[in-house]
Amino acid sequence: MTTKMRSVLRRSSFSIAAVAALTLALAPSLAEARAGRGGSFGSRGGMTYSAPPPTRTAPTGAQPMQRSMTQPGTTAGAPGYAGAPVAQPRSPFMSGLMGGLIGAGIGGLLLGHGFWGGGLGFGGFLGFLLQIFLLVIAVRFLIRLFTRNRQPAMAGGPSLFGRMGGGASNGGPGPGLAMGGGSAPAAPVAIGQADYEAFEQLLQGIQAAWSAHDLRALQSMATPEMVSYFGEQLSDQASRGVRNEVTNVRLVSGDLAQAWAEQGREYATVAMRFSMIDVTRDGAGRVVDGNPDEHVTATEIWTFVRSRGGQWILSAIQQAG
Numbered sequence: 001m002t003t004k005m006r007s008v009l010r011r012s013s014f015s016i017a018a019v020a021a022l023t024l025a026l027a028p029s030l031a032e033a034r035a036g037r038g039g040s041f042g043s044r045g046g047m048t049y050s051a052p053p054p055t056r057t058a059p060t061g062a063q064p065m066q067r068s069m070t071q072p073g074t075t076a077g078a079p080g081y082a083g084a085p086v087a088q089p090r091s092p093f094m095s096g097l098m099g100g101l102i103g104a105g106i107g108g109l110l111l112g113h114g115f116w117g118g119g120l121g122f123g124g125f126l127g128f129l130l131q132i133f134l135l136v137i138a139v140r141f142l143i144r145l146f147t148r149n150r151q152p153a154m155a156g157g158p159s160l161f162g163r164m165g166g167g168a169s170n171g172g173p174g175p176g177l178a179m180g181g182g183s184a185p186a187a188p189v190a191i192g193q194a195d196y197e198a199f200e201q202l203l204q205g206i207q208a209a210w211s212a213h214d215l216r217a218l219q220s221m222a223t224p225e226m227v228s229y230f231g232e233q234l235s236d237q238a239s240r241g242v243r244n245e246v247t248n249v250r251l252v253s254g255d256l257a258q259a260w261a262e263q264g265r266e267y268a269t270v271a272m273r274f275s276m277i278d279v280t281r282d283g284a285g286r287v288v289d290g291n292p293d294e295h296v297t298a299t300e301i302w303t304f305v306r307s308r309g310g311q312w313i314l315s316a317i318q319q320a321g
Contacts, residue, residue, distance in 0.1 A: 034246045034278050035210035035317075036300065037233055041067035042226050042316025044269065044303045045262050048072075052301055052318070055255030058271035062301040062318035069225050161196040161254040161270070189259040189266045198312045199270055199304060200251050206314060207246040207276065210234075222314040223305065241283045249276045252297065261308075268312070269303040271320070 040063045044050075048070040054061040202221055209217035213234050218227050237243055251274050258269040275297045279290035290296070303316035 034244065034276065034298065035207055035230060035233075038298075038319060039067070040065050040316075040318040041229055042303065042314075042318075043068050043070040043223070044316050045070070045265065045267055045305070047258065047260070047267070047269070048316070052257040052269045052271075052303075055257050055271045057253045057255040057273050058257075058299055058301055058320045060321040062271075063321050065316070065318065067229070068316075160251050161199070161256065187261040189261050189268065191256055191259045191268055195268065195312065196254070199254070199268070199272070199302070202304065202312065202314055203251065203272060203274060203302070204249045207249045211245045211247065213238075213243070220313075226314050226316070242280050242288060244278070244280045247277045248295070249274055250295075257301065265305055265307060267303060267305050267315070269301060269316075271299065271301050273297060273299045 042065070044052075044065075048065055048068050049072050051064070052062050206218065206221050209215075209221065210230065215227060215231055215234070218230055222230070251272060254270055254272045256268065256270050258267070260267055275295040277290070277292060277294070278296050279287050279292050282288050299320040301318040301320065302314060303318075304312040305315040306312045
């Protein structure tokens with residue numbers, strides 16, 4: 001093989017590796033592109049760092065908060081105003097990828113082949129990247145297939161909310177449940193049919209405003225903290241030249257996990273399983289992720305807050321555990 005041919009192959013291998021690495025880096029964010037992007041963030045007052053009770057809709061409970069303006073141990077203050085945001089944890093996917101690359105390099109050194117296998121090291125590195133890329137594609141396909149096959153029958157209406165929470169008869173915390181900061185017990189709050197209707201309307205309204213990139217509409221339905229997180233995510237979409245659209249949102253099932261009052265505000269945490277058409281398009285309108293003809297489902301735990309007698313707004317989103 002001539003030197004020129006080797007140079008061409010080397011450049012081609014580098015281009016393929018770069019594309020594969022870029023696809024791997026973008027895959028998690030595109031796959032979780034709805035409002036919230038599959039993360040757990042926001043504030044639940046004094047309950048921010050306490051796990052909501054499991055429900056029938058989310059029997060595994062909720063994932064811990066990854067990002068919040070409420071500092072651990074804080075019980076006072078409006079949601080989203082208790083302090084600076086907590087640093088967002090490192091992506092577990094990228095951490096695993098880098099760990100795998102370093103592990104492969106160390107293995108090569110131990111076997112006497114150099115950090116990436118000596119003279120053929122870059123080819124081995126490219127092969128490793130391509131294997132990871134194919135594995136990610138296969139896992140995503142299987143997850144989508146499994147979710148589609150297990151999707152329950154569609155239905156609408158607030159009657160889909162159950163009342164099997166983890167505390168008092170209304171699904172809220174019992175009178176003796178202390179807040180996350182260890183202060184006075186939280187007072188239970190009764191949640192009625194009108195509240196369930198408001199929760200479902202907020203679920204649909206927030207996804208619609210998200211799809212329209214309408215921050216003004218989001219400001220009327222969520223706390224300033226949540227709007228700031230949504231704004232960051234929408235700006236990230238704009239910088240990558242893509243736009244996520246979430247349409248035809250339908251509540252499949254829902255349960256009240258907690259409802260309590262503290263510091264003059266009332267909170268309600270509900271688990272919701274909902275279906276939607278979730279697609280991401282590029283600047284030319286081409287679909288780059290999702291299927292415009294296929295409903296996908298998600299289970300999330302949303303927390304709403306209001307002043308006494310006021311309107312509910314979104315203050316936190318957590319993924320099912």
